[in-house]
Amino acid sequence: MTVTLVRGDLTGQHVDAVVNAANSSLLGGGGVDGAIHRAGGPDILAACRALRAGRYGKGLPTGQAVATTAGRLPARWVIHTVGPVWSASDDRSGLLASCYRASLEVAAELGARTVAFPAISTGVYRWPLEDGARIAVDTVRAQDAGRFDEVRFVLFDATAHAAFEAAVTGR
Ligand code: APR
Numbered sequence: 001m002t003v004t005l006v007r008g009d010l011t012g013q014h015v016d017a018v019v020n021a022a023n024s025s026l027l028g029g030g031g032v033d034g035a036i037h038r039a040g041g042p043d044i045l046a047a048c049r050a051l052r053a054g055r056y057g058k059g060l061p062t063g064q065a066v067a068t069t070a071g072r073l074p075a076r077w078v079i080h081t082v083g084p085v086w087s088a089s090d091d092r093s094g095l096l097a098s099c100y101r102a103s104l105e106v107a108a109e110l111g112a113r114t115v116a117f118p119a120i121s122t123g124v125y126r127w128p129l130e131d132g133a134r135i136a137v138d139t140v141r142a143q144d145a146g147r148f149d150e151v152r153f154v155l156f157d158a159t160a161h162a163a164f165e166a167a168v169t170g171r
Helices: 031-040 042-053 093-110 129-141 158-169
Strands: 002-007 015-022 065-069 075-082 114-117 150-155
Touching: 002 129, 002 158, 015 031, 015 093, 031 042, 042 065, 065 093, 075 093, 093 114, 093 129, 129 150, 129 158, 150 158
Parallel strands: 002 150, 015 075, 015 114, 114 150
Antiparallel strands: 065 075
């Protein structure tokens, strides 16, 4: 498994699965979530609504992951996961790590060999980038390397890319 860093837009990644930084409603939002629904089209929201009408009647809990079609995106699946909101008083690192772990579990079950992640929780949910990058890289590296050909972190801006670069190189 190679871990790669890319500066760019998650919605343009030609991979088997892209991971969405969703919220528990699964009904869309801003940031990555908004971009994925805008670019992927209505089939993604329809599939999310079906999940809410079924297994996830109360929404997707923080730290868990579930897959839907990727609609018009150049991917086969979107794996939706809900990151924890940053808290200075409550250590939610385990929940953030769980987003990466659970998303890769779902990807492996689907047979996805290439997976693209955003920097989960580091936007609207205010998780500090350096710490978010460390948790992301460490959690992905701890997974069974044989299950995937590539796990790609797609960073939207130079600051995020630098934070992940530092996490990958251990600087
Ligand atoms: N491609 C890649 N990365 C992106 C994109 C994009 N198109 N758009 C935003 N990002 C980056 C942000 O810069 C940030 O580093 O993704 C990271 C995660 O930011 P958010 O999308 O705000 O996600 P998060 O912090 O997990 O907050 C989730 O925001 O959009 C709502 O519905 C979503 O309520 C949920 C909350």
